[in-house]
Amino acid sequence: MRLTVTGFSTGRALLAVFSLLVATALLLPIVIVVLLSVGEDRIMAFPPRGFTLNWFADAFTSDRWRSRFASSLQVGAVSATAATVLGTLTALGLKRTKLPGKSIIYGLLLTPLIVPTVTVGIGMFFVWLEGWSFGPLVIGGGLTGSLLGYVMAHTVLALPYPLITVTASLMTVDRNLELAAGGMGASPWVTFRRVTLPLIMPGVWAGFILAFLTSWDEVIVALYMATPQFGTIPVELFGQIRQSPTPTAAAISTMLMVAGVVIFLAALTFRRRGAQQ
Amino acid sequence: MTDRKREPALELRGVTKEYDGGVLAVDHIDLVVRDQEFLTILGPSGSGKTTTLKLIAGFVTANAGQIMLDGEDVSRTPPYKRNLGMVFQNYALFPHLTVEQNLRFPLEMRRLPAAESSERVAEALDLVRLTGMGDRYPRQLSGGQQQRVALARAIVYQPRVLLMDEPLGALDRRLREDLQLEFKRLHQELDVTVIYVTHDQEEALLLSDRIAVFNEGRIEQLGSGEDLYQWPRTSFVGSFMGDSNTFRGVFEQRGEIGSIRLANTTLHGSVHPDSNLKNGESAVMIVRPEDCAVGHLEPTVKTNRLEVVVEQAVYLGSTIKYVVEYDGMTLYSRMPARSSDPPQEPGAGVSIQWAANDAVIVPDR
Ligand SMILES: Nc1ncnc2c1ncn2[C@@H]1O[C@H](COP(=O)(O)OP(=O)(O)OP(=O)(O)O)[C@@H](O)[C@H]1O
Ligand SMILES: [Mg+2]
Numbered sequence: 001m002r003l004t005v006t007g008f009s010t011g012r013a014l015l016a017v018f019s020l021l022v023a024t025a026l027l028l029p030i031v032i033v034v035l036l037s038v039g040e041d042r043i044m045a046f047p048p049r050g051f052t053l054n055w056f057a058d059a060f061t062s063d064r065w066r067s068r069f070a071s072s073l074q075v076g077a078v079s080a081t082a083a084t085v086l087g088t089l090t091a092l093g094l095k096r097t098k099l100p101g102k103s104i105i106y107g108l109l110l111t112p113l114i115v116p117t118v119t120v121g122i123g124m125f126f127v128w129l130e131g132w133s134f135g136p137l138v139i140g141g142g143l144t145g146s147l148l149g150y151v152m153a154h155t156v157l158a159l160p161y162p163l164i165t166v167t168a169s170l171m172t173v174d175r176n177l178e179l180a181a182g183g184m185g186a187s188p189w190v191t192f193r194r195v196t197l198p199l200i201m202p203g204v205w206a207g208f209i210l211a212f213l214t215s216w217d218e219v220i221v222a223l224y225m226a227t228p229q230f231g232t233i234p235v236e237l238f239g240q241i242r243q244s245p246t247p248t249a250a251a252i253s254t255m256l257m258v259a260g261v262v263i264f265l266a267a268l269t270f271r272r273r274g275a276q277q
Numbered sequence: 278m279t280d281r282k283r284e285p286a287l288e289l290r291g292v293t294k295e296y297d298g299g300v301l302a303v304d305h306i307d308l309v310v311r312d313q314e315f316l317t318i319l320g321p322s323g324s325g326k327t328t329t330l331k332l333i334a335g336f337v338t339a340n341a342g343q344i345m346l347d348g349e350d351v352s353r354t355p356p357y358k359r360n361l362g363m364v365f366q367n368y369a370l371f372p373h374l375t376v377e378q379n380l381r382f383p384l385e386m387r388r389l390p391a392a393e394s395s396e397r398v399a400e401a402l403d404l405v406r407l408t409g410m411g412d413r414y415p416r417q418l419s420g421g422q423q424q425r426v427a428l429a430r431a432i433v434y435q436p437r438v439l440l441m442d443e444p445l446g447a448l449d450r451r452l453r454e455d456l457q458l459e460f461k462r463l464h465q466e467l468d469v470t471v472i473y474v475t476h477d478q479e480e481a482l483l484l485s486d487r488i489a490v491f492n493e494g495r496i497e498q499l500g501s502g503e504d505l506y507q508w509p510r511t512s513f514v515g516s517f518m519g520d521s522n523t524f525r526g527v528f529e530q531r532g533e534i535g536s537i538r539l540a541n542t543t544l545h546g547s548v549h550p551d552s553n554l555k556n557g558e559s560a561v562m563i564v565r566p567e568d569c570a571v572g573h574l575e576p577t578v579k580t581n582r583l584e585v586v587v588e589q590a591v592y593l594g595s596t597i598k599y600v601v602e603y604d605g606m607t608l609y610s611r612m613p614a615r616s617s618d619p620p621q622e623p624g625a626g627v628s629i630q631w632a633a634n635d636a637v638i639v640p641d642r
Contacts, residue, residue, distance in 0.1 A: 174367070174369065176365050176369040177369050177371060177372075179363075179365075179369070180363060180369040180371075181382070182335075182336070182355070182357050183334050183335075183336075183357070183362070183363040184357075184382055184383035184434065185358075185434070186382075187357050194382070198373045199372070199373060
């Protein structure tokens with residue numbers, strides 16, 4: 001392709017304008033939420049009037065928000081841990097053994113990324129609520145509105161992320177390092193703990209963070225699972241906005257956003273540190 | 278040297294490895310490695326050298342045969358219980374550990390007291406001349422230094438046998454030569470049994486007590502470097518161990534000396550004692566370029582002599598290398614460059630000749 005100097009600069013100008021539009025479209029809602037969270041009106045209104053941090057104070061003092069925050073944190077931490085452990089072990093199993101049909105298993109485990117969450121949610125709802133009955137034997141059931149139910153659901157949804165990041169990390173680990181460790185007297189377990197695990201740690205952390213974020217802002221399955229007694233922040237936000245959109249919801253959203261950015265930056269740092277090794 | 282020296286340290290009996298997909302990588306190998314021996318496995322790419330080392334180390338399991346370490350069958354023993362040392366071609370140093378931590382790793386696996394560990398690590402670093410480098414990470418070292426660390430890590434726990442898979446393959450020539458001498462020195466100082474893999478015949482000759490020449494998963498010949506060079510048992514060994522001239526013809530035995538008949542002439546040579554050749558069979562004569570003289574030579578008894586045309590004369594300092602043509606074949610000669618003999622010009626008709634005792638006749642297969 002030949003570009004004249006003028007053609008080139010026109011193209012660049014167009015590109016700049018376009019990028020600016022996209023950035024605005026992406027950032028505007030975020031800016032609006034932040035603005036709404038500091039307005040003085042009791043009901044969210046735009047443009048907001050005045051400036052107050054009361055809604056943030058509200059969010060911190062409200063028992064309901066506190067309990068939702070605790071639930072979200074618990075569900076996120078436990079399900080991310082579970083997904084990371086399972087994802088890491090699965091990645092190892094698929095990369096380091098001679099299992100037939102490995103790629104099929106890998107594909108199946110990634111389905112939560114592809115199948116609409118609404119669909120998965122319905123299935124989960126029934127299993128979690130009713131349980132599986134095999135004749136007289138019933139597995140699960142009565143799990144809606146419980147920590148265990150949420151954790152199981154979110155573990156399934158989050159599993160693909162650590163699976164992907166750890167698999168990618170494993171590809172960069174030289175198989176000879178593990179053989180060398182074995183040759184020097186390390187059992188398979190010790191080899192994993194002393195050699196493989198430290199080397200895939202960046203992938204493990206990245207997977208954990210992505211899994212946590214998945215649970216943290218997952219709303220569809222969480223809606224199915226919620227009861228008045230137990231729910232996560234996104235469910236509560238959703239409910240509140242639909243009933244009476246108080247600026248507290250905007251304050252919460254703003255804080256979630258900041259937390260999300262911090263976590264994301266942390267993940268980037270891990271990756272960079274991993275890349276330096 | 279102790280009196281263990283002639284005992285077998287390691288023995289392979291009929292060891293066979295067929296990979297999934299039907300590749301017969303190692304085909305019924307029998308091999309006895311003596312204690313404190315430096316044995317080299319030499320062979321072309323894909324001949325099963327690495328597979329053999331991996332079988333010994335236990336990284337792959339044999340389909341058939343036994344592997345005996347000090348008389349004990351270890352065929353089913355996992356690698357971490359075999360007490361062998363292995364140096365990989367790409368070093369396989371742990372990138373997340375410092376040099377010192379790398380060296381400590383095998384000692385920790387053996388639950389050595391910390392004080393003794395430190396002593397051994399310092400000793401090993403000293404042996405490979407890397408004292409003071411203990412705190413560096415592998416990525417902060419040059420290729421040659423990394424190779425030394427790999428070696429130090431493999432000897433620091435005094436394994437029963439040291440396995441080395443083309444440890445110098447990734448290094449440039451100068452460094453390779455330095456490290457070859459270092460390996461030789463270490464082998465003598467440590468009295469360790471070494472099995473060394475290479476496809477460089479000069480390296481094999483320099484380092485080894487004995488060499489096993491591999492071809493297509495089999496041992497083609499096992500012997501000292503001199504044996505293999507002077508008495509190749511097959512034309513493969515002859516051509517793999519340095520430059521050679523080979524002639525294919527029909528075998529005839531006349532007393533001590535054998536001969537092979539070519540289209541226009543008959544050549545005489547020593548028959549390899551293991552060859553079992555019978556009259557009329559197809560055979561190959563192998564003769565080294567340095568045993569061949571080129572020039573206007575007087576015919577003598579017991580020599581082979583062919584009329585040839587000079588194609589190239591290459592002056593190599595102390596020697597002159599001639600490339601000559603005989604009946605469509607290219608032959609080589611390497612002669613001392615004596616100032617009194619003017620070198621032959623390309624196109625000159627000369628003769629090439631060599632003594633019958635310098636030529637070996639082996640079966641053609
Ligand atoms: N994991 C494997 N699966 C299937 N075939 C293999 C495997 N490893 C090696 N092979 C095959 O086995 C044969 C011997 O391989 P090996 O690595 O032992 O050769 P090598 O002598 O070490 O060669 P090189 O000098 O190239 O390292 C080759 O044909 C190779 O393709
Ligand atoms: Mg190899």
